[in-house]
Amino acid sequence: MSGLKWTFEVDGNDFTRAGEASSSLKKKLRALGVSPDIIRRVSIALYEGEINMVIHANGGTIDVEMTPDRIDMVLKDTGKGIPDIEQAMQAGWSTAADEVRSLGFGAGMGLPNMKKNTDEMRIESTVGVGTTVYMTIYIS
Amino acid sequence: MTPVEFADKYGLRVIETGCGEERQIEGAYCGDLLSMVMGRAKENDAFVTVMANVNTIAVAVLADVACVILCEGIHFDEMSLSRARQQEVCVLESDEPTFRIALRLGKELGLC
Ligand SMILES: Nc1ncnc2c1ncn2[C@@H]1O[C@H](COP(=O)(O)OP(=O)(O)OP(=O)(O)O)[C@@H](O)[C@H]1O
Ligand SMILES: [Mg+2]
Numbered sequence: 001m002s003g004l005k006w007t008f009e010v011d012g013n014d015f016t017r018a019g020e021a022s023s024s025l026k027k028k029l030r031a032l033g034v035s036p037d038i039i040r041r042v043s044i045a046l047y048e049g050e051i052n053m054v055i056h057a058n059g060g061t062i063d064v065e066m067t068p069d070r071i072d073m074v075l076k077d078t079g080k081g082i083p084d085i086e087q088a089m090q091a092g093w094s095t096a097a098d099e100v101r102s103l104g105f106g107a108g109m110g111l112p113n114m115k116k117n118t119d120e121m122r123i124e125s126t127v128g129v130g131t132t133v134y135m136t137i138y139i140s
Numbered sequence: 141m142t143p144v145e146f147a148d149k150y151g152l153r154v155i156e157t158g159c160g161e162e163r164q165i166e167g168a169y170c171g172d173l174l175s176m177v178m179g180r181a182k183e184n185d186a187f188v189t190v191m192a193n194v195n196t197i198a199v200a201v202l203a204d205v206a207c208v209i210l211c212e213g214i215h216f217d218e219m220s221l222s223r224a225r226q227q228e229v230c231v232l233e234s235d236e237p238t239f240r241i242a243l244r245l246g247k248e249l250g251l252c
Contacts (some may be wrong), residue, residue: 015195019198103193
């Protein structure tokens with residue numbers, strides 16, 4: 001079944017714009033009357049993924065599809081990839097550079113937050129090729 | 141208590157009013173690591189921090205907190221403030237340390 005679809009381009013060089021996709025999706029979901037709890041989970045998961053695309057890769061594309069029973073988000077970048085996904089998923093693991101740590105990133109909590117706030121999450125990554133994160137939140 | 145009432149009572153500066161006259165502070169979270177805040181802050185918390193950049197505002201919006209309280213006399217830059225204005229985020233500033241603001245919030249919330 002095909003539902004509502006949105007695509008967001010994420011600029012890999014601009015920290016100040018990171019968060020735009022999640023803010024924009026949040027507004028759309030609110031206008032559609034999606035429940036606040038679902039909106040909050042979508043916003044948090046998408047923001048963390050979006051920031052990772054900026055600080056660990058060089059931006060990319062986010063595709064969101066919403067049907068009456070679920071919201072699917074696909075975040076695709078062509079960055080350096082994740083060598084050990086299991087390690088990356090651990091709370092506290094971070095390879096963030098000092099300059100982004102000084103902006104408040106690098107707690108190593110982004111991927112765990114994404115996992116916690118979604119019903120399904122899967123990462124596909126190839127070193128030197130890029131990373132794709134698939135996240136699903138059920139609405140009902 | 142609303143963020144603006146809290147500011148008036150304890151002498152914090154209201155930098156952006158946003159929705160700070162309507163929302164009630166129902167809890168509080170102190171932190172500077174943004175994804176920690178993202179994971180732990182609850183809706184309608186006062187978010188107390190020393191991290192002053194545009195991503196602080198983004199986290200405040202997405203975590204749906206009642207206000208941002210910037211401590212230690214630190215200031216937001218104009219870009220962050222204009223983002224706060226657009227998104228109706230209430231921003232307060234204080235010269236006091238995070239712990240002291242936390243104590244004041246704790247008192248108002250009946251936690252200490
Ligand atoms: N899109 C990505 N491309 C390459 N590496 C990534 C990507 N996303 C995450 N990583 C790797 O996984 C690690 C853990 O990510 P996570 O989001 O949990 O923490 P962080 O981004 O380092 O810090 P925080 O999210 O707490 O600010 C990162 O430090 C990085 O090494
Ligand atoms: Mg992260």
